[in-house]
Amino acid sequence: xxxxxxxxxxxxxxxxxxxxxxxxxxxxxxxxxxxxxxxxxxxxxxxxxxxxxxxxxxxxxxxxxxxxxxxxxxxxxxxxxxxxxxxxxxxxxxxxxxxxxxxxxxxxxxxxxxxxxxxxxxxxxxxxxxxxxxxxxxxxxxxxxxxxxxxxxxxxxxxxxxxxxxxxxxxxxxxxxxxxxxxxxxxxxxxxxxxxxxxxxxxxxxxxxxxxxxxxxxxxxxxxxxxxxxxxxxxxxxxxxxxx
Amino acid sequence: xxxxxxxxxxxxxxxxxxxxxxxxxxxxxxxxxxxxxxxxxxxxxxxxxxxxxxxxxxxxxxxxxxxxxxxxxxxxxxxxxxxxxxxxxxxxxxxxxxxxxxxxxxxxxxxxxxxxxxxxxxxxxxxxxxxxxxxxxxxxxxxxxxxxxxxxxxxxxxxxxxxxxxxxxxxxxxxxxxxxxxxxxxxxxxxxxxxxxxxxxxxxxxxxxxxxxxxxxxxxxxxxxxxxxxxxxxxxxxxxxxxxx
Ligand SMILES: Nc1ncnc2c1ncn2[C@@H]1O[C@H](COP(=O)(O)OP(=O)(O)OP(=O)(O)O)[C@@H](O)[C@H]1O
Ligand SMILES: [Mg+2]
Numbered sequence: 315x316x317x318x319x320x321x322x323x324x325x326x327x328x329x330x331x332x333x334x335x336x337x338x339x340x341x342x343x344x345x346x347x348x349x350x351x352x353x354x355x356x357x358x359x360x361x362x363x364x365x366x367x368x369x370x371x372x373x374x375x376x377x378x379x380x381x382x383x384x385x386x387x388x389x390x391x392x393x394x395x396x397x398x399x400x401x402x403x404x405x406x407x408x409x410x411x412x413x414x415x416x417x418x419x420x421x422x423x424x425x426x427x428x429x430x431x432x433x434x435x436x437x438x439x440x441x442x443x444x445x446x447x448x449x450x451x452x453x454x455x456x457x458x459x460x461x462x463x464x465x466x467x468x469x470x471x472x473x474x475x476x477x478x479x480x481x482x483x484x485x486x487x488x489x490x491x492x493x494x495x496x497x498x499x500x501x502x503x504x505x506x507x508x509x510x511x512x513x514x515x516x517x518x519x520x521x522x523x524x525x526x527x528x529x530x531x532x533x534x535x536x537x538x539x540x541x542x543x544x545x546x547x548x549x550x551x552x553x554x555x556x557x558x
Numbered sequence: 559x560x561x562x563x564x565x566x567x568x569x570x571x572x573x574x575x576x577x578x579x580x581x582x583x584x585x586x587x588x589x590x591x592x593x594x595x596x597x598x599x600x601x602x603x604x605x606x607x608x609x610x611x612x613x614x615x616x617x618x619x620x621x622x623x624x625x626x627x628x629x630x631x632x633x634x635x636x637x638x639x640x641x642x643x644x645x646x647x648x649x650x651x652x653x654x655x656x657x658x659x660x661x662x663x664x665x666x667x668x669x670x671x672x673x674x675x676x677x678x679x680x681x682x683x684x685x686x687x688x689x690x691x692x693x694x695x696x697x698x699x700x701x702x703x704x705x706x707x708x709x710x711x712x713x714x715x716x717x718x719x720x721x722x723x724x725x726x727x728x729x730x731x732x733x734x735x736x737x738x739x740x741x742x743x744x745x746x747x748x749x750x751x752x753x754x755x756x757x758x759x760x761x762x763x764x765x766x767x768x769x770x771x772x773x774x775x776x777x778x779x780x781x782x783x784x785x786x787x788x789x790x791x792x793x794x795x796x797x798x799x800x801x802x803x
Contacts, residue, residue, distance in 0.1 A: 384684075419683070520724075
């Protein structure tokens, strides 16, 4: 369970958002939506204490992330997998080694076992053949999928996705949406998905967090969102319906 | 104000690095890779720098001194001692501030802005242990080796230039050099290069690690890293000379 309470963050004089509070139950898939630059990525980084807020707290199973010692934090972080906006693949090593990376450092698996796990993860993201390629040879969509394979390799409890479908063609986007659903259902993962693609929100989300005008503008279930007459949310949804 | 804040951040980063230096298994692979990149791959440029420094110094010393008044071996003494005490370490340091410093700050800066450092942290790695510790350690270990290479090649360059230009034969050059050879000068040069290795790698790691703002941010970080590395090489050279000589 993730509880975000009264979070506020600014960079110097530039307020990103304040009054951000919502909670995510285990097994749920939550979408965070909002315009570009409203601080969705910044919010995601707070959920892993990659950034610290000005005030407020994020509790994971009741324990505040920002009060943990660094070694406790490292343990907590291992329950998370993150897919970063650009994939964040390590470009000094091959695709296979990127996915194998957490296994090599955090498990005692033998080489054959690592190979098996990596191939399994690459198969889940439909990239069995890409293992031998260098990361420079991957397309944007492939990078995201490799990033996803790496994020799930240690079987995390929580998966955080930063715009998994942006910049992808509709067909690949759908594949990724399916994948997110599959992860959530088969591996029983709690997912948080940042997106501005309403199509994928409707596909995957159970709850929706809407960030607008430097605050939490709206929070509720998908069914409630469809009924909502909260003006900024309605505007956001209408605007995206006309996106090609 | 900004300078003080940066110095605070720099000190904090070094403190984190120092605290995690015992986690050898985390950075072992990276350490060996850095030995190769900082040490082995710098040998050609360091040899070239050494040879030319020694050669030019020999020609200039012969030109400036009237060898009718002094024994000709004095050229070897001056060149040998200057190279061992000062030039091999400092010129080598400045060249490596460009080569090693720019490479480190670009590498870490790119990792920072493309979220690779965030990715490391989010997996539960200590990114400082993984990235900063091996680079600084490799700098500290390899710079003295590079210094010795530069000094040796510098003297060779001096011998060659002296012989080719007909200033003095190799045997006399070496006789002069040996006359004023003191082992403590070599120790002094090694201490210097050790400090330069630390200064250059730690500043470049800091600038790269804290880079922000896309490609431009990495460019700025790299410029600052090389400029600051050069400044602090010269500054620490002066301080060491004042303390140790
Ligand atoms: N490290 C940082 N230092 C200073 N400002 C930052 C930093 N990271 C983000 N910001 C600022 O915070 C704001 C929100 O950025 P963020 O990347 O979270 O937006 P976003 O909602 O993810 O946008 P997009 O949909 O385009 O990815 C921006 O104004 C950005 O300039
Ligand atoms: Mg973003």
